[in-house]
Amino acid sequence: AQSVDQPDAHVTLSEGASLELRCSYSYSAAPYLFWYVQYPGQSLQFLLKYITGDTVVKGTKGFEAEFRKSNSSFNLKKSPAHWSDSAKYFCALGNQGGSAKLIFGEGTKLTVSS
């Protein structure tokens, strides 16, 4: 069965620090992976995705993520963090089998204090 785990429900850090939000997945074959962001009161916005190829992918708003097959992870990174990055971040998993379905993690709420 496929699953996505975002182990940190909340992350708090100071503006200017480096942020890394964790995402691990369970899937027996090659995955494709997304990160989305949800600002308070808003819907989800796309940040970046990994399909194949380069394991470090760059996205919008200065974010990047690294796909690591060895430990089934796809962590989101940004440095430095800004107070405007405060939001909820979702990791999502798709499979290479042709299905359009995504499985979403429960999200990590990020608070960046100024």
Next chain:
Amino acid sequence: GGIITQTPKFLIGQEGQKLTLKCQQNFNHDTMYWYRQDSGKGLRLIYYSITENDLQKGDLSEGYDASREKKSSFSLTVTSAQKNEMAVFLCASNTGYQDTQYFGPGTRLLVL
């Protein structure tokens, strides 16, 4: 660019009532999705449709019906609203497999 619109923004119903949510997209996308987001939680897929008149069940389809009569629109019906269904319903669309999903603003459902 394009946009996804969802109507209504807020939907208040009575327990046991049949309620319909609507979604329209002008991206000309083939695939459309309905998700439910409970407070503080992630998204769970209810139904999706890969083309007009197609319907595919997600993990949370029980208690819901869907309809895709046109490429640009996708409706979701709560067949019998329950109090534990208070949530935000998000519609999304994309061209299909591996493509980025774009999300609408959501419909917030309140069942009295």
